Amino acid sequence: MAAVDIPAKHDMAHGDDHDHDHEHHQSFIRKYIFSEDHKTIARQYLFSGIFWAFLGGALSLIFRLQLGFPKMDMTFLKPILGKWIQEGKLDPEFYLALVTMHGTIMVFFVLTAGLSGTFSNFLIPLQIGARDMASGFLNMLSYWFFFLSSVIMLTSLFIETGPAAGGWTVYPPLSALPQALNGSGMGMTMWLVAMAFFIVSSLLGSINYITTVINLRTRGMSFSRLPLTIWAFFLTAVIGVLSFPVLFSAALLLIFDRSFGTSFYLSEIYIGGEALHYVGGSPLLYQHLFWFLGHPEVYIVLLPALGITSEIIATNSRKPIFGYRAMIGSMMAITVLSFVVWAHHMFVSGLNPFLGSIFMFLTLIIAVPSAVKAFNYITTLWRGNIVFTTGMLFSIGLVSVFISGGLTGIALGNSAIDIQLHDTYFVVAHFHLVMGSASFFGLMAGVYHWFPKMFGRMMDDKLGAIHFWGTFIGVYLVFFPMHYMGIAGFPRRYYSFTGFEVWKELYLDLTGFITIAAGFTALFQVLFLYNFIHSIFRGRRAPQNPWRSNTLEWTAPINPGHGNWVGEIPSVYRWPYDYSKPGAKEDFIPQHIPLWETPESNLSHEIEPGAVGSGGEKVAMDRQGDIEAPTIVNNKEEKGRIDVADSDKKE
Amino acid sequence: MTSIILGVGVVLIVVILAMIFRVQSLISMVRGTPTTRETTSNKVNAVMWMVFLVLGTIGAVWSSIVAAEYFLPEASSPHGRKTDDLFWITMGITGAVFFATHVLLFYFPWRYQFRENRKASYYPDNNKLEVIWTVVPAIVLTLLVLSGWKVWRDITTEAPEDAVVVELIGQQFQWEIRYPGDKHAVIGKSRPELGAFDFRLIDANNIVGIDYTDENSFDDFMAREIHIPKNRPVLLKIRAKDVLHSVFLPHFRVKMDAVPGMPTNFWFVADKSTEEMRAELNNPEFNYELACTEVCGRGHFSMRKILIVEDEAEYNKWVAAQTPWLSRNRGYLSKVPDNLREKALRVIGPEEGPSSTDSVPAEDAASVPAPEAKKTVKMVSNPGASVEKPKTAQ
Structure with missing residues (x-):
C-alpha cells in the first residue's frame, strides 16, 4: 500500500512542486468545472445536493398544503404550477407527481449523491492520507453523469404531461402504461433515463471510494485505525456497487416493457377499452428487483450519516467512540443483512406468505446491530466533556431520530402487524424519521463540521444552533403526529380523505398542524442557506484544527491545494479516538503523533513490542524506521522509511 | 391580499433577523475567538436538551392521549384483534425503549456539558456491555418475531373449504x-x-x-x-x-x-x-x-x-x-x-x-x-359503461 501511496521520497517532493505549479496554470474550467480534485468534486456534489434539497422540500410543501388544507384556494400557485392548478385546486395527478418527485429527489439526489457524494469524496483522501482519489478522472465523470442525470430529472418537471407520478418506487404496470397515468409517458421515460445515468455516476463513485480506501491509505493507516467515517463510506460504496446494478437491470427491463413490447413485468392487462398483448410477466418481479436495491439504498443513505455522527460525537464528547470494533462490526452486519431483508416491503404484495415469514425473521435481526450502534452513541456521551458545536447538535439529533424511527420499524418488520400498517402514514412517519431525517441530520452535521476544511472559514455557530433546534423540533412536530394517522389507518399517497367515512372527520386539525410545522421547519432551512452562503465569503477564518480533532484532514493546510498536503503525507501511529487519554497534556492526540512522543499517556499495550491490541508490533518497527517524528507541516528531509512499508503490507 | 401581507411580514422578519445576526457577528469579531469552550452558548445548548426532553415527553404523551381516540378503528375480525394485541405489545416495548434511551440521550449532554476543569473518561470499550446490549435486544426481538410469526402463519393458512x-x-x-x-x-x-x-x-x-x-x-x-x-x-x-x-x-x-x-x-x-x-x-x-x-x-x-x-x-x-x-x-x-x-x-x-x-x-x-366518492369517479349505475368512458388519463 505504501508503494502506491508514496513511490519514492524523491519523486514525491518533485511531484508536489509540480502539482503546485500546475495549480496556478489550471484554467478556470479545469479547476472549478471539470475538476479532478476530489475536494472540488465534493463541493460540486454539496452545492447540487443543497439545490435539490430545497427543490425537493418545496415540492413537499405544495402537497402538504393540499393535505393540510384541502379546501384552500391555491390560485396563488398558478404562476408557478400553471395548468396543474385548476379552479384553485391542485390536480390530483400532479399531486402524485409531487409525491413521486419529492421521494426520488430526496432519496437519490439529496441523500445519496448529496451526502455520499459530498463526504465520501471530500473525506476519504483527506482522512486516509491520500493525495486524491484513485482515479480523479472517473471521479470527475461520476459528478458529471450525476449532473446529466439531474438535468434530465429536472427537465421532466416541466414537460406537458408532467413528471413520473407512480410513486418513487414506480411500480409497473402503472409506470409502464401511459394510458394509466399521464406521468407514465414522457415523464417516466425521462425518470428512467435519469436514473440510468445516476446509477452510472453512483457506480463510478463507489468503485473509486473502494479502491481508494483499500489502496491509498498512508503509512500506518491500517483498517483498524480508520476513522469510522471511512468505514461507513467504504461499506456504503460496497453496498452501492452490489445493489445499484440491480436497479439498473430493473430499469432496463422496464424500458423494454415500455418501449419494445416485452412482458417482463406486465401480464393480462385490460385498459382503455382494449386487452393488451402482454402475458406471462410479473409485477412482483419488478418489486423484487427494485427493493433489492431499495432496501440497501436505505443504508446507502444512512451509513454515511452514522459514520459522520460517530466521528463528530467522539470529537465533541472529547472521548473515544465507545466500542470502535463493535461499531465496525455492526456496520458490517448491517451491510450484509441489508441485502436479505428486501421483501419486507412486500408482505402484502401477493408474496408467498412463507417467504414473508423468512423475511420477517431476517428483518428483525437487522434491528440488533442498529440497536448496538444507538447504545454505543449514548455511552460515548456518558462521562464525556461535551462541546455543542452545531455538528454535535445535529449528531445527537441524528441519534434521537434514528432511535425514534428505528423503533417503529420493529412494528413494521413484523408481517402480522404490517398487514394493517402497510402503506399507511405509519410507514411514512417511520422512514422519514429513520432514513430521511437521520440522514439529513448526518448531512447537516457533516456540513457544519467540515465546512472549515471545505471553505477555510467557519459557519456561524449561533445561527447553526438556531437552525438545529428549529429543525429538530420541526421534524418531530411533522413526523411524530403522522404515526397517529397511520395507526388510524390513513393510507399514504391519498390526495384527499373526504371520500371515506372512516377518515373524513378524523384529525382535520392535525393534518393542518403538520403542514404548518413543515413550513416552520422549512423556514429554518432558509436560515441555513443564508449562513452557508454568507460564511463561504464572509465567515470567520478557520484555525488549523477548529474542533481539536484527531483525524488526518486537520493536518492538511487550512485551504488544501491539489494534492492535499504540501510535501510529505503524514504517517499514522494511532487510532483516531485518543481523546482525553489519561496523562496526556491536551484532551486530544491526533493520529499522526507517534507514540514515543507521548510516553506520558501511552497505555501498557501500546509500548511493548509484539503486544496485541492497537498494533504494538508496528509501533516497534515504526520506531526503528522513524527516528524523527513527522510533523504536520512538510518535513523536507529525506528519511529512509521504505522498511515501514513492509510492516504495513502485512495488514 | 392576506398573502401579500404575510409576504411583507416574512420579509420584515427576515430583515430584522439579518440585522441582529450582523450585529452579533460584529460583536463576536471584536471579542475574538473565545479562549474557553465553556461558553454561554454551550450551556444554553446543554439546557435545551433537558428542556426538549421535558416538553417533548409532555407533548408526546398529551398528543397521543388526545389522538388515541381514533387509533386502530374497532377491529371486527378475530385475527385483527390478535394483530392489534401484537401491535400494542410491540409499541409498549418499543415505547419503553424509546423513553429510556431518550432520557439518557438528552440527560447526558446536559450532565456532561463541557467544563474546563474536568476531563472526559477515557472509556473506549466494554465487551460485557456490548454483549448485553446485543443479546438482550436479540432475545426480545426473537420473542416478538415468534409471536408475530404464529399470528401471521394462522392468517395466511389456506382458507377453510366452506369459506x-x-x-x-x-x-x-x-x-x-x-x-x-x-x-x-x-x-x-x-x-x-x-x-x-x-x-x-x-x-x-x-x-x-x-x-x-x-x-x-x-x-x-x-x-x-x-x-x-x-x-x-x-x-x-x-x-x-x-x-x-x-x-x-x-x-x-x-x-x-x-x-x-x-x-x-x-x-x-x-x-x-x-x-x-x-x-x-x-x-x-x-x-x-x-x-x-x-x-x-x-x-x-x-x-x-x-x-x-x-x-x-x-x-x-x-x-x-x-x-x-x-x-x-x-x-x-x-x-x-x-x-x-x-x-x-x-x-x-x-x-x-x-x-x-x-x-x-x-x-x-x-x-x-x-x-x-365524488371527485373523478362517479358511481356508475351501469358498470359496463365505465369501460367506455374515456379516462382522464388518456
Whole structure:
C-alpha cells in the first residue's frame, strides 16, 4: 500500500512542486468545472445536493398544503404550477407527481449523491492520507453523469404531461402504461433515463471510494485505525456497487416493457377499452428487483450519516467512540443483512406468505446491530466533556431520530402487524424519521463540521444552533403526529380523505398542524442557506484544527491545494479516538503523533513490542524506521522509511 | 391580499433577523475567538436538551392521549384483534425503549456539558456491555418475531373449504365485485364456485371477463357492494384488470394487493355485523369500507366500496335475491359451448321481460344511500359503461 501511496521520497517532493505549479496554470474550467480534485468534486456534489434539497422540500410543501388544507384556494400557485392548478385546486395527478418527485429527489439526489457524494469524496483522501482519489478522472465523470442525470430529472418537471407520478418506487404496470397515468409517458421515460445515468455516476463513485480506501491509505493507516467515517463510506460504496446494478437491470427491463413490447413485468392487462398483448410477466418481479436495491439504498443513505455522527460525537464528547470494533462490526452486519431483508416491503404484495415469514425473521435481526450502534452513541456521551458545536447538535439529533424511527420499524418488520400498517402514514412517519431525517441530520452535521476544511472559514455557530433546534423540533412536530394517522389507518399517497367515512372527520386539525410545522421547519432551512452562503465569503477564518480533532484532514493546510498536503503525507501511529487519554497534556492526540512522543499517556499495550491490541508490533518497527517524528507541516528531509512499508503490507 | 401581507411580514422578519445576526457577528469579531469552550452558548445548548426532553415527553404523551381516540378503528375480525394485541405489545416495548434511551440521550449532554476543569473518561470499550446490549435486544426481538410469526402463519393458512368466496377486481378507479352464485346444485356441484375468467374476454358489458365456457360461471352475479355473512370464513379472491391496486378493509385488518396477471387472496372472519357496529359505535350511519392502498393513478383516493356484514340468514336471503349476470345479459349465451347451453339455461331460468345490462337489482341499489366518492369517479349505475368512458388519463 505504501508503494502506491508514496513511490519514492524523491519523486514525491518533485511531484508536489509540480502539482503546485500546475495549480496556478489550471484554467478556470479545469479547476472549478471539470475538476479532478476530489475536494472540488465534493463541493460540486454539496452545492447540487443543497439545490435539490430545497427543490425537493418545496415540492413537499405544495402537497402538504393540499393535505393540510384541502379546501384552500391555491390560485396563488398558478404562476408557478400553471395548468396543474385548476379552479384553485391542485390536480390530483400532479399531486402524485409531487409525491413521486419529492421521494426520488430526496432519496437519490439529496441523500445519496448529496451526502455520499459530498463526504465520501471530500473525506476519504483527506482522512486516509491520500493525495486524491484513485482515479480523479472517473471521479470527475461520476459528478458529471450525476449532473446529466439531474438535468434530465429536472427537465421532466416541466414537460406537458408532467413528471413520473407512480410513486418513487414506480411500480409497473402503472409506470409502464401511459394510458394509466399521464406521468407514465414522457415523464417516466425521462425518470428512467435519469436514473440510468445516476446509477452510472453512483457506480463510478463507489468503485473509486473502494479502491481508494483499500489502496491509498498512508503509512500506518491500517483498517483498524480508520476513522469510522471511512468505514461507513467504504461499506456504503460496497453496498452501492452490489445493489445499484440491480436497479439498473430493473430499469432496463422496464424500458423494454415500455418501449419494445416485452412482458417482463406486465401480464393480462385490460385498459382503455382494449386487452393488451402482454402475458406471462410479473409485477412482483419488478418489486423484487427494485427493493433489492431499495432496501440497501436505505443504508446507502444512512451509513454515511452514522459514520459522520460517530466521528463528530467522539470529537465533541472529547472521548473515544465507545466500542470502535463493535461499531465496525455492526456496520458490517448491517451491510450484509441489508441485502436479505428486501421483501419486507412486500408482505402484502401477493408474496408467498412463507417467504414473508423468512423475511420477517431476517428483518428483525437487522434491528440488533442498529440497536448496538444507538447504545454505543449514548455511552460515548456518558462521562464525556461535551462541546455543542452545531455538528454535535445535529449528531445527537441524528441519534434521537434514528432511535425514534428505528423503533417503529420493529412494528413494521413484523408481517402480522404490517398487514394493517402497510402503506399507511405509519410507514411514512417511520422512514422519514429513520432514513430521511437521520440522514439529513448526518448531512447537516457533516456540513457544519467540515465546512472549515471545505471553505477555510467557519459557519456561524449561533445561527447553526438556531437552525438545529428549529429543525429538530420541526421534524418531530411533522413526523411524530403522522404515526397517529397511520395507526388510524390513513393510507399514504391519498390526495384527499373526504371520500371515506372512516377518515373524513378524523384529525382535520392535525393534518393542518403538520403542514404548518413543515413550513416552520422549512423556514429554518432558509436560515441555513443564508449562513452557508454568507460564511463561504464572509465567515470567520478557520484555525488549523477548529474542533481539536484527531483525524488526518486537520493536518492538511487550512485551504488544501491539489494534492492535499504540501510535501510529505503524514504517517499514522494511532487510532483516531485518543481523546482525553489519561496523562496526556491536551484532551486530544491526533493520529499522526507517534507514540514515543507521548510516553506520558501511552497505555501498557501500546509500548511493548509484539503486544496485541492497537498494533504494538508496528509501533516497534515504526520506531526503528522513524527516528524523527513527522510533523504536520512538510518535513523536507529525506528519511529512509521504505522498511515501514513492509510492516504495513502485512495488514 | 392576506398573502401579500404575510409576504411583507416574512420579509420584515427576515430583515430584522439579518440585522441582529450582523450585529452579533460584529460583536463576536471584536471579542475574538473565545479562549474557553465553556461558553454561554454551550450551556444554553446543554439546557435545551433537558428542556426538549421535558416538553417533548409532555407533548408526546398529551398528543397521543388526545389522538388515541381514533387509533386502530374497532377491529371486527378475530385475527385483527390478535394483530392489534401484537401491535400494542410491540409499541409498549418499543415505547419503553424509546423513553429510556431518550432520557439518557438528552440527560447526558446536559450532565456532561463541557467544563474546563474536568476531563472526559477515557472509556473506549466494554465487551460485557456490548454483549448485553446485543443479546438482550436479540432475545426480545426473537420473542416478538415468534409471536408475530404464529399470528401471521394462522392468517395466511389456506382458507377453510366452506369459506364464502367473493371476488374483488380492481380497476381504475373502482372495485368490481363478483359472487359465485347459489345455483350450483343445478349443475350438479356441491358448493358454489366462481367461474373462470380471462382478461381477453373483457368487453364493455362483461367488464370482469367472465368465461362462459366454464359452467361455474353461469350463476355468477355481480354486486355493487360487498355482502358477507357474520362468523363465517370469507375468502377474498383478488385480481386487477389494469394496474396494481390493494384491497384494504381497515376494520378487518385486511390488506392484500391486487395484481394484474397474478390473482391473490386473503381470508378472514367478520364477527361483528354492520348493525352491531352501528350500535357499538353509536353511529347509525356507520358502514364498513373498502379502500385502495396501492397507488393506482389519478383516482386512487376515491376507490371506495361499502361492505355489509349481516347474519347468515340475511346474507343467504340477499344472495338468493341476486340474479346471475348471464340471465340479465342473455346475449352472452352465445359464448356458452353448445353442449353446456342447456345447463346454462337451467341455471338462469326463462327470460324475464326485456333483457337489461344492469346487473344490480333495483331494490339493492335503493337500500344503499351510498355517498360514493365524488371527485373523478362517479358511481356508475351501469358498470359496463365505465369501460367506455374515456379516462382522464388518456
